[in-house]
Amino acid sequence: xxxxxxxxxxxxxxxxxxxxxxxxxxxxxxxxxxxxxxxxxxxxxxxxxxxxxxxxxxxxxxxxxxxxxxxxxxxxxxxxxxxxxxxxxxxxxxxxxxxxxxxxxxxxxxxxxxxxxxxxxxxxxxxxxxxxxxxxxx
Numbered sequence: 429x430x431x432x433x434x435x436x437x438x439x440x441x442x443x444x445x446x447x448x449x450x451x452x453x454x455x456x457x458x459x460x461x462x463x464x465x466x467x468x469x470x471x472x473x474x475x476x477x478x479x480x481x482x483x484x485x486x487x488x489x490x491x492x493x494x495x496x497x498x499x500x501x502x503x504x505x506x507x508x509x510x511x512x513x514x515x516x517x518x519x520x521x522x523x524x525x526x527x528x529x530x531x532x533x534x535x536x537x538x539x540x541x542x543x544x545x546x547x548x549x550x551x552x553x554x555x556x557x558x559x560x561x562x563x564x565x566x
Contacts (some may be wrong), residue, residue: 429503430473431463437504439465450507452499459502478502488528493521 438460441448447456459476467473477483479491480502492506496517501507510517520527543549550559559565 429476429478431467431476432473434459434476434502435463435465438463448504450499455500476502490520490524490527493517493527497521
């Protein structure tokens with residue numbers, strides 16, 4: 429992800445002027461080194477790996493759930509998986525084969541979804557907005 433999507437967790441969580449209190453301190457320190465409070469004008473927003481141990485060489489493992497267990501999820505929405513879903517997070521962190529089977533099943537089911545094409549669907553330029561409501565598109 430890019431720093432713009434996590435800056436609020438690092439510097440102004442819920443408009444408090446402080447970081448997300450549930451984030452592990454070592455992760456906070458690492459992410460703040462990568463993501464300054466503002467991206468300098470003319471510079472590209474830095475890229476942050478969701479699984480920093482692997483960097484660009486991501487391997488399909490259950491390390492995501494292990495990171496969530498230890499309050500080291502980069503994205504706030506990922507960390508929220510832990511709140512109220514302890515059994516799922518714990519099971520996937522402990523039993524990689526269960527995670528792999530259920531992940532494969534979900535991908536298979538997604539493959540059966542009918543994709544909207546032509547005027548019925550669109551490829552969004554920003555996943556947060558339909559293209560008709562995207563403030564970046566003029």
